Amino acid sequence: MNEGVDADALAERLGRVRHNVAEAARGAHRDPEGITIIVVTKFQPPSLVRELAALGVRDVGESRAQEAQAKASQLAGSGLRWHFIGRLQTNKAKRVRGFASAVHSVDRMPLVDALRADGADLDCFIQLNLTSDPARGGVAPEGMLGLAERVLEAPGLRLCGVMAIAPLGQDSRRAFARLRKASERLRVLAPDAVAISAGMSGDYVDAIAEGATHLRIGTAITGKRPERA
Numbered sequence: 001m002n003e004g005v006d007a008d009a010l011a012e013r014l015g016r017v018r019h020n021v022a023e024a025a026r027g028a029h030r031d032p033e034g035i036t037i038i039v040v041t042k043f044q045p046p047s048l049v050r051e052l053a054a055l056g057v058r059d060v061g062e063s064r065a066q067e068a069q070a071k072a073s074q075l076a077g078s079g080l081r082w083h084f085i086g087r088l089q090t091n092k093a094k095r096v097r098g099f100a101s102a103v104h105s106v107d108r109m110p111l112v113d114a115l116r117a118d119g120a121d122l123d124c125f126i127q128l129n130l131t132s133d134p135a136r137g138g139v140a141p142e143g144m145l146g147l148a149e150r151v152l153e154a155p156g157l158r159l160c161g162v163m164a165i166a167p168l169g170q171d172s173r174r175a176f177a178r179l180r181k182a183s184e185r186l187r188v189l190a191p192d193a194v195a196i197s198a199g200m201s202g203d204y205v206d207a208i209a210e211g212a213t214h215l216r217i218g219t220a221i222t223g224k225r226p227e228r229a
């Protein structure tokens, strides 16, 4: 049906991840319904995204504005919610607003200013940099509250919560525990900003144990990614 996509293998991997997520949620005494699986489809063809939609997936994640916009327009009417999860240049902010329901990578004031607009609210996650390398995406934890205030003041933006990527080579559970603490600090300022976007193919069980509400899972569901163009 969808050319080049092994639908059975995809369904099996999706089923396995959904099962593991539910198990991990129960293990953490959490309701699996409170956890959204975002299937990361960056570099994958639209045919694979279409197959995911047919399998009941509602949330997909993309990390490059141009690629994401093209896929979203090809899949218009599929009922998918597009989450933008990658580094976002300010000059692409309006383009992303055009198709995305959420941006998980809000990490600096000029980006907030570029995203603000009249019209429907865009869900925003503040991305935290949990490494000591300032070149990595995300705001340093000290900058979180100032950035949050900027989002709260901006028209057309809804502050949902925090996002982070566990630093390579470090204990992911401990990294996600730091993120959870940051989430608690954020909620003092913004009680509705309860979401925690954390957990990828290799570490989503740890993320669930530390309260993640939005998992961003790629290869564990899609299989290997094609080489990036």
Ligand SMILES: *Cc1c(COP(=O)(O)O)cnc(C)c1O
Binding pocket: 040, 042, 063, 085, 086, 165, 199, 200, 201, 202, 216, 217, 218, 219, 220
């Ligand atoms: C690619 C990507 C993911 C998914 O990674 P996998 O290891 O394929 O699950 C999650 N979050 C971000 C920000 C990504 O860029």
